[in-house]
Amino acid sequence: MNVTPIFETPYERAGIVTPGLPILPHGTERHPIPGGGSRALPIHKGDEISVLDFEGLQPGELVFFTPDGNSDPGRLGASSHGRPDGVISVLDNGSPSGAKVAAALDKAGFKLGDAQCIRVFSEGSKPGDMATFFAECDGLLIVAAPGAPMDPAQQTPLTDLILYIRRANPGHAKGGHVPPDPLADPLVDINIQPGNATSYEVKKGQFIQVLDVQGRECSDFQAFSLRSLDAGLEREIDPTTTRTLMGSLYPQPGIFSKYWNVDQEPLVEIVQDTCGRHDTFGLACTARYYEELGYPGHINCSDNMNKDLQQYGIRPRGGWPAINFFFNTLLDETNALGMDDPWSRPGDYVLLRALTDLICISSACPCDVDQANGWNPTDIQVRTYAETNSFSRSIGYRKSPEAPLEHTKETGFHNSFARHTRDFVEYNGYWLPNTFPSHGSVGEYWACREKAAIMDLSPLRKYEVTGPDAEELMQHCVTRNVKKLAVGQLTYTAICYEHGGMIDDGTLFRMGENAFRWIGGNDTSGLWIREQAEKLGLNAWVRNSTDQLHNVAIQGPLSRDILKEVLWTAPANPTVEELGMFRFTPARLGDFDGTAVVLGRAGYSGELGYEVFCHPKDAEEVFDAIWNVGKPMGMAPLGLAALDMIRIEAGLIFAGSEFDDQTDPFEAGIGFTVPLKSKNDDFIGRAALEERKAHPQRKLVGLELEGGLVASPGDCVRIGKAQVGEVTSAVKSPILGKNIALARVSVAHAEPGTEIEVGQLDGLQKRLKAKVVPYPHFDPTKERVKGNYG
Structure with a gap:
């Protein structure tokens, strides 16, 4: 039978490309199978089933049950590979996806122990390999991506498989998407078509999910205190009160998550938000708005809300203030309010929790005369859930515009640091501690400078690069000379685009002759390396290991003394005391049979320091072992706020501050990572970097400011009325007792001693006097990093 390959393409029309709206063939569903996880899905006769090994080297296992409970691979046109040990192991490993599959099997009464499986991608599979099957009858399909937890010294990450199902009889929803499965058993499940508004009652503690089914559709939401309505008062969400109390245009999951009424009573809080971009509190669309555009009589959300709310005796209004979920408005530098296409993708949602009994109303906006709904109004799904459910707080994260959604x-x-703080902030898809109240940011800072500190750096992105052509691939992708890197050595380097702009900075570990581990700040760099492997046709795999390799940094003058009491290394490997700068070694907690870790000598503090990598399942044990030794010696936990102070003093750069894709390594202050003379091989961006080095335009410099005000990132740097640069990072240095900053300025004004002014307000009306100084501001010779033993 001829099979049409399944692939996803960005939506495109008349020269406008929208990668955030990937298009699949009609009737095709996409279901990611997480590494070490599984999915169970109903299958119908005639359905085409395709399993994609997205990153390569990930085995898969399928089990198909017919409606009578028999397991028969032949009904998918395949042969049996025996007992489904892989699926069974996944269901037993405690993963959330395994629990869902186990529940589906229990509900159906099917016995996995008696089943027969189909195995795919067992040996040497390449990225993009696909196995396809056809269903001869209805049934229940289970797909798993099995494997053991990765040893931190090995390079065997569990990666995702992608299941595609091309339905023999697809539905015909407008836009092609059906609402995704509920988060739990819903109390209310309403589909609101564009041009409609629907009210619903929600009790205190219950959850409300507002879901954009097709993407790019805004939904106006309002909530009224039922207690106030019963007393004859209308007390709905008030935008001014909310913005004032929360300090932001709209609340987000975390500490500042609540919406308030004018009596400063919290009505709802945001628990999950997969979109993260919403309205700046304009009105729901009104009759007047359309009239002034020349569309009198156009249906609008405010009138729809008025009609539906009459049943509660709520007075009508010409325009309803509302939370306009998914509506993308913005304020520009002239204070003008504008709009653009919504940021929401198909299936994006906001999950709220009611803080009191409420009457709520939601709409599906009918606007089809501008980009408010991407010019194409579609449906909104509203679901409510019982207060007995437990939903973690999360923000939506995607590795790339076309990548699937991941929750924070x-x-x-996390649990180890949560013993010491409740102040967590979202960082690159993870919750990280921001401050520790028992110490305070300055106390955390001094612990790192004088004794030791432990911080969570697990969100750093890790990619395992393996295969016969791994060295050639990395030599082509990074600026450093990889050929000079010995096994057991790591190096700090940059990755650039062809025009010389930086993608990322990070560390490259040489794990073996043909094996590397890339650790960077974002997924873009790892995905870029994988893209280059495919583009060049190299025999190399690039697999994401971020979720199987978490790490803490132990930084400060006593870090070596602490870790030498905690870690054991084999005789063939260096001890903690012997480990040289920019080296790493496998190690174990306590003794030869202890929990496996990898110890690297590096850091982000300007102090003697190390990083300890382990599998997440061992993280609490690793933390406790280090903490039990370090706490009596004065070690403290360290959060992001204190880390920012430390790294600015040490002149260490940060993505989005000191560099972006318009900044080359020389302009970012890390020109030492580009050895143009000693690296003879070509690499991405070399020609552009040679030109940029020969004709520099900007340079990263240190600034020392007079007075007591700290500059802000983005403040302009001026000489007279002319802007000659901008501040990238700034802090009041505890150890220096000065206000300092990093700034990128014109090379004509980069000499130490140059007097400049940092502009605020409009850059001209308020000036902070400063001068250019050498950086790093603190320990410029890096003596503290070397420690007592070099």
């Missing part, structure tokens, strides 16, 4: 995760060390 807790690192393996």
Whole structure:
């Protein structure tokens, strides 16, 4: 039978490309199978089933049950490979996806122990390999991506498989998407078509999910205190009160998550938000808006809300203030309010929790005369859930515009740090501690400078690069000379685009002759390396290991003394005391049979320091072992706020501040990572970097400011009325007792001693006097990093 390959393409029309709206063939569903996880899905006769090994080297296992409970691979046109040990192991490993599959099997009464499986991608599979099957009858399909937890010294990450199902009899929903499965058993499940508004009652503690089914559709939401309505008062969400109390245009999951009424009573809080971009509190669309555009009589959300709310005796209004979920408005520098296409993708949602009994109303906006709904109004799904459910707080994260949604995760060390703080902030898809109240940011800072500190750096992105052509691939992708890197050595390097702009900075570990581990700040760099492997046709695999390799940094003058009491290394490997700068070694907690870790000598503090990598399942044990030794010696936990102070003093750069894709390594202050003379091989961006080095335009410099005000990132740097640069990072240095900053300025004004002014307000009306100084501001010779033993 001829099979049409399944692939996803960005939506495109008349020269406008929208990668955030990937298009699949009609009737095709996409279901990611997480590494170490599984999915159970109903299958119908005639359905085409395709399993894609997205990153390569990930085995898969399928089990198909017919309606009578028999397991028969032949009904998918395949042969049996025996007992489904892989699926069974996944269901037993405690993963959330395994629990869902186990529940589906229990509900159906099917026995997995008696089943027969189909195995795919067992040996040497390449990225993009696909296995396809056809269903001869209805049934229940289970797909698993099995494997053991990765040893931190090995390079065997569990990666995702993608299941595609091309339905023999697809539905015909407008836009092609059906609402995704509910988060739990819903109390209310309403589909609101464009041009409609629907009210519903929600009790205190219950959850409300507002879901954009097709993407790019805004939904106006309002909530009224039922207690106030019963007393004859209308007390709905008030935008001014909310913005004032929360300090932001709209609340987000975390500490500042609540919406308030004018009596400063919280009505709802945001628990999950997969979109993260919403309205700046304009009105729901009104009759007047359309009239002034020349569309009198156009249906609008405010009138729809008025009609539906009459049943509660709520007075009508010409325009309803509302939370306009998914509506993308913005304020520009002239204070003008504008709009653009919504940021929401198909299936994006906001999950709220009611803080009191409420009457709520939601709409599906009918606007089809501008980009408010991407010019194409579609449906909104509203679901409510019982207060007995437990939903973690999360923000939506995607590795790339076309990548599937991921929720904010807790690192393996989360519970350990949560013993010391409740102040967590979202960082690159994870919750990380921001401050520790028992110490305060300045106290955390001094612990790192004088004794030791432990911080969670698990969100750093890790990619395993393996295969016969791994060295050639990395030599082509990074600026450093990889050929000079010995096994057991790591190096700090940059990755650039062809025009010389930086993608990322990070560390490259040489794990073996043909094996590397890339650790960077974002997924873009790892995905870029994988893209180059495919583009060049190299025999190399690039697999994401971020979720199987979490790490803490132990930084400060006493870090070596602490870790030498905690870690054991084999005789063939260096001890903690012997480990040289920019080296790493496998190690174990306590003794030869202890929990496996990898110890690297590096850091982000300007102090003697190390990083300890482990599997997330071992993270609490690793933390406790280090903490039990370090706490009596004065070690403290360290959060992001204190880390920012430390790294600015040490002149260490940060993505989005000191560099972006318009900044080359020389302009970012890390020109030492580009050895143009000693690296003879070509690499991505070399020609552009040679030109940029020969004709520099900007340079990263240190600034020392007079007075007591700290500059802000983005403040302009001026000489007279002319802007000659901008501040990238700034802090009041505790150890220096000065206000300092990093800034990128014109090379004509980069000499130490140059007097400049940092502009605020409009850059001209308020000036902070400063001068250019050498950086790093603190320990410029790096003596503290070397420690007592070099």
